Amino acid sequence: ITPADLSLLVIVFTQTCFEGSMYLFVFLWVPSLQEVSPTSCPLPLGYIFTSLMVTMMLSSLIYTAIMSYPPP
Numbered sequence: 001i002t003p004a005d006l007s008l009l010v011i012v013f014t015q016t017c018f019e020g021s022m023y024l025f026v027f028l029w030v031p032s033l034q035e036v037s038p039t040s041c042p043l044p045l046g047y048i049f050t051s052l053m054v055t056m057m058l059s060s061l062i063y064t065a066i067m068s069y070p071p072p
Helices: 006-036 045-067
Strands: none
Touching: 006 045
């Protein structure tokens, strides 16, 4: 990476920020939910994780479907 190639530096910085936020989410989503939930009932973490993964899959499929159409 050279200082003259600014576009590559922007891509690297953007990817670093995205991956960092994903790692933070992966490690902190359970403690964050446990902190705000009532202590009397356990959280359905399996259902929550499954719904997050299904949402990611559906959004990927929708994006692929939208991008398959040529622009007007």
